[in-house]
Amino acid sequence: MARPPRPPRLLRSLHSLRSLRARSAAAAGLAAAAAFTTGAFWLSHSLYDSQLNDAKVAAQARLDVAVADMRTGHVPASGLLLGDRVYALVLDSGRLLEVSPDLEPFRAQVAAQLTPLPEGGQVSRTLTLDAPVPVPATGTGTANRLAHRTLPLYGQSAGGIDGRALLSGFGEPDRGERTVTAYLLVPPWDAERVQESVQRLLLVAGPFAVLLVAAIAWAVTARAMRRVEAIRAQMASITAQHLDRRVPVPPTADEIAHLATTTNQTLQKLDHAVTAQRRFVADASHELRSPLAGLRTSLEVALTHPDRTDWPTVVRAARADTVRLQHLADDLLLLARPPVAAPAHHTRVELTDLARDVAAELPHGTSRITVHADRPLEVPGNAAQLHRLLRNLLENALRHAADHVTVTLTEDPGPDGHWAVLEVLDDGPGIPAPDRERVFAPFTRLDEARTRDTGGAGLGLAIARDLATRHHGTLTLADSPAGARFLLRLPLPPHPARTP
Structure with a gap:
């Protein structure tokens, strides 16, 4: 291929x-x-914020030192007041004494925005530098970096300054002690350098990490x-002929192991279902073969010797076999329905009257069956199916009873709801404990010596349990001192008196 x-x-x-x-x-x-x-x-x-805050703290400390130096007169010549900081000095008259080289291109803007402070005054504000400036011919080009920026600015005034010690260097005549305000700008150069370094590192490490x-x-x-x-x-290799195979379960206890375990459980259930179906088909074929063989044999013998055949007797026997085949086919169709199909609960069925009616229909049922009930018990369900259920139970009980069958109806107000309990007790030999569940399987006969004519096809109890399940009830065998004791439990409808 x-x-x-x-x-x-x-x-x-x-x-x-x-x-x-x-x-x-x-x-x-x-x-x-x-x-x-x-x-x-x-x-x-x-x-960035951390570095900028550190720069602000450092600027404030440097300003404090510069103001103290101005008060004591220990200040170098003009242009070295605050070292390489970006600063400006304003006289108490409002005149801009000096700016650092970086601020020189912005002198007019600085003079318009900075004002003198009273002696001992201090301020924290911002300075806006709007005008674009060319890169100076000498220097580092910091002026261009200051353009179009709004930067933090700290100002502090120093009074009692001797004009001969400081102010004379700016062309200011000696008029005694004066007050000078020093402004110190905080450029974010260090913060930006750290930020750019981190961004370059992250730009390389980011894609690699992703x-x-x-x-x-x-x-x-x-x-x-x-x-x-x-x-x-493994699932793809499993066919209907190899349902005994199982998928591998990983040694881990994760979701995949749970999936494999659940899959194996499902395969096991499917294997059991297919095995039961095959057994059911085989048993059904075996049950159908006997009446069909008998019917064919009788007809072939009659056709071989037509002049010596009692045709009315042959037809009556053929009719009986046909009726038996019809009943067996009906039972098989009933069991073959999907188990989830629930009966139509359009009516309420009174179990006591139904039990008495079924007993009256059976041969010798009126004399051999006794029905006890404290009060009427109505259950929702399909009357025809419940009739079939009770008939199968009572027929089975009469078949095995030595003399009498007792039917008792009671109400069980259990913790899981109210139930109608129907007990069928016969005085026969009973059913051994190991076989109490097996009797509900299709085509089960505990007495193999019993013929199919007297013992049936072994479908009665299977159908009875199936109908009980379809009515959301249960059918079980319970312990009994003598005979077999079947318990049918069916849910009772809600009643105002029972509603908590």
Whole structure:
């Protein structure tokens, strides 16, 4: 047999991309990318804020030192007041004494925004630098970096400054002690450098981390899917002729192991169901073969010797065999219905009257069957099916009773609801405990010596239990000092007096 052609490589690649492990890897990668991006954004801004706060603290400390130096007069010449800081000095008259080289292109803006502070005053505010400026011919080009920025600014005034010690360097005449306000800007250069370094690192590490997470997800999912594939392959090889096979159960206690265990349990149930079905078909064929063989034999003998045949007798025997076959076919069809099919609960059936009616229909039932009931018990259900159920029970009891059958109806207010309990007790030999469940299987006869004519096909109790189950009830065999004791439990309908 020729092997089917393999799909093209492109189709296999597309199929691989649609596989569960590909989707898992993609989902893990996307989740990692989202988490990594969020974490990187948070880390970058956190480091920036931390570095900027450190710069602010350092600027404030440097300003305190500069103001103290101005008060004591220990200040170098102009231009070295605050070292390489970005600063501005404002006289108490409002004149801008000096700005650092970085602020020189913005002198007009600085002079318009900075005002003198009273002696001992201090302020924390911002300075906006809007005008674009060219890169200075000398220097580091910091002025361009300051353009279009709004930066934090700290100001503090120093009073009692000797003009000869400081102010004369700015061309200010000596008029005694004066007050000078020093403003110190806080450029975010260090914070931005740290932020850029972290961003470069994250830009390189981010894709690698995402690919690593996706690869791990791919590997883990592929390993898990190998076990699933083993289960699938074994399931694909199981046919109706090999229902005894089971799928491999991984040694792990994860969901795949639970799936394999559940699959094996389902296969076991299916195996039992198919075995029961085959046994049922075999038993049904065996039961049908005997009356058909007898009917064929009698007709062939009559046709072979037509002049010596009592045709009325042959026809009556054929009719009896036909009726028996019809009853057997009806029973088989009843048992073959789906077990989930519930009867139509359109009516309420009074069990006491039904039991008495069934007893009156049976041969010698009126004299051999006694019905006891404290009060009427109505159950929802199908009257015809319940009639068949009771008839099968009573026929079975009469068949095995030595003399008498007792039917007792009671109500059981159990914890799981109210039940109508119908007990059928005969005075026969009883049923051994090991066989109490087997008697409800189709075609079961405990007395193999009994003929099919006297013992039936062995379907009565199976049909009775099936009808009880369809009415959401139970049919069981209970202990009894003598004889067989069948207990039929059927749910009673809700009643206002029973409602808590």
